[in-house]
Amino acid sequence: MGAQQVAERFAELYGAEPEGVWAAPGRVNLIGEHTDYNDGFVMPFALPHQAVAAVSRRDDGVLRLHSEDVEGGVVELRLDALAPQTDREWTAYPAGVVWALREAGHEVTGADVHLSSTVPTGAGLSSSAALEVVIALALNDLYDLGLQRWKLARLCQRAENVYVGAPTGIMDQTASACCEQGHALFLDTRDLSQQQIPFDLVAEGLRLLVVDTQVKHAHSGGEYGKRRAGCEKGAALLGVDALRDIPYDGLDAALARLGDEEEVIRLVRHVVTEDERVERTVALLRAGDIRAIGPVLTEGHASLRDDFRISCPELDLVVDTALAAGALGARMTGGGFGGSAIVLAEAADVDTLTKAVEEAFAAADFKTPRVFEAVPSAGARRLV
Numbered sequence: 001m002g003a004q005q006v007a008e009r010f011a012e013l014y015g016a017e018p019e020g021v022w023a024a025p026g027r028v029n030l031i032g033e034h035t036d037y038n039d040g041f042v043m044p045f046a047l048p049h050q051a052v053a054a055v056s057r058r059d060d061g062v063l064r065l066h067s068e069d070v071e072g073g074v075v076e077l078r079l080d081a082l083a084p085q086t087d088r089e090w091t092a093y094p095a096g097v098v099w100a101l102r103e104a105g106h107e108v109t110g111a112d113v114h115l116s117s118t119v120p121t122g123a124g125l126s127s128s129a130a131l132e133v134v135i136a137l138a139l140n141d142l143y144d145l146g147l148q149r150w151k152l153a154r155l156c157q158r159a160e161n162v163y164v165g166a167p168t169g170i171m172d173q174t175a176s177a178c179c180e181q182g183h184a185l186f187l188d189t190r191d192l193s194q195q196q197i198p199f200d201l202v203a204e205g206l207r208l209l210v211v212d213t214q215v216k217h218a219h220s221g222g223e224y225g226k227r228r229a230g231c232e233k234g235a236a237l238l239g240v241d242a243l244r245d246i247p248y249d250g251l252d253a254a255l256a257r258l259g260d261e262e263e264v265i266r267l268v269r270h271v272v273t274e275d276e277r278v279e280r281t282v283a284l285l286r287a288g289d290i291r292a293i294g295p296v297l298t299e300g301h302a303s304l305r306d307d308f309r310i311s312c313p314e315l316d317l318v319v320d321t322a323l324a325a326g327a328l329g330a331r332m333t334g335g336g337f338g339g340s341a342i343v344l345a346e347a348a349d350v351d352t353l354t355k356a357v358e359e360a361f362a363a364a365d366f367k368t369p370r371v372f373e374a375v376p377s378a379g380a381r382r383l384v
């Protein structure tokens with residue numbers, strides 16, 4: 001939905017023009033999966049799909065929230081009554097951001113918000129981060145808080161971890177806040193240092209397809225927590241702060257020290273090799289060889305499927321079918337157990353590939369997948 005439509009709807013709901021309109025995108029992670037809570041590397045890029053919010057300040061300690069995409073009217077909350085994990089509705093995401101800002105000592109005295117988003121929810125494309133970041137950026141501008149993008153991302157992560165109660169890493173919010181058009185974001189999740197890596201698919205005659213399997217997953221669910229706990233156990237057994245500290249060329253020695261901890265061994269192997277795949281991808285993109293990242297993506301999928309074990313039949317079918325139909329590389333992306341896969345392909349092969357995946361899904365009696373092209377797009381920004 002465009003800025004003007006969102007502003008008009010705001011005026012209908014609240015009886016006055018908004019002070020401004022902001023946008024924040026969803027993201028796709030090119031490579032670097034389940035590395036973010038291990039202090040490792042990730043490499044997301046922003047989608048053209050975004051949350052758009054019209055926002056005005058209030059000075060009476062009231063927060064009013066409305067989403068075009070959710071049934072029901074305006075939700076009114078009192079700022080001094082906001083408390084972690086008391087809200088199980090969508091409003092916890094924007095309210096959590098206001099809570100996190102205030103908890104960090106920033107003076108926010110209320111807001112009216114109307115938003116609409118084109119980021120599919122629960123598809124592993126970070127609709128939640130888009131929602132958080134668009135609110136954080138709007139309040140940062142309106143209340144003149146002067147917070148840098150990485151800091152806004154941190155506060156949004158705190159909102160999601162503590163207020164909503166979903167144990168996610170820092171990647172999603174940083175991607176939404178910091179990505180640039182035509183680039184992927186090489187992010188070191190330990191110190192949040194970042195580099196914009198040119199990733200201009202179209203100029204190279206390439207396309208990146210996102211295949212949303214339409215299988216929904218609960219991101220805050222038990223499996224994510226188990227993997228995270230297993231990684232922490234691995235780091236503790238190896239005597240390091242985080243698995244990031246195991247160098248790739250020291251992996252075999254580290255695994256040998258884990259003895260018969262089969263489950264931990266698999267998790268450690270994924271995380272350490274995945275960090276190496278991110279670094280290899282960065283090097284290839286810097287050298288201008290986008291096609292060569294295809295096999296790296298496919299290796300990443302095998303590691304997530306066999307070692308981290310968070311794939312599912314639908315995601316494996318996308319990857320296997322796409323590769324058989326001539327894709328340069330493919331992998332699941334996001335938290336796993338459903339959500340989306342990405343496919344790197346020659347522009348000329350897109351139609352054949354899409355058809356092959358759709359036919360394979362029909363033959364397997366799976367839900368029809370949603371396939372779209374992902375163009376590396378702009379991060380969060382003010383529209384009006």
Ligand code: ADP
Nearest residue numbers: 067069090117121122123124125126127128219
């Ligand atoms: P993901 O971030 O992968 O899309 P999450 O489960 O982390 O999935 O976040 C999805 C949740 O975010 C939704 O269930 C809803 O509560 C909230 N959300 C996302 N987009 C919107 C929207 N446009 N309007 C209201 N709530 C939204």
Ligand code: MG
Nearest residue numbers: 126127128129
């Ligand atoms: Mg999310």
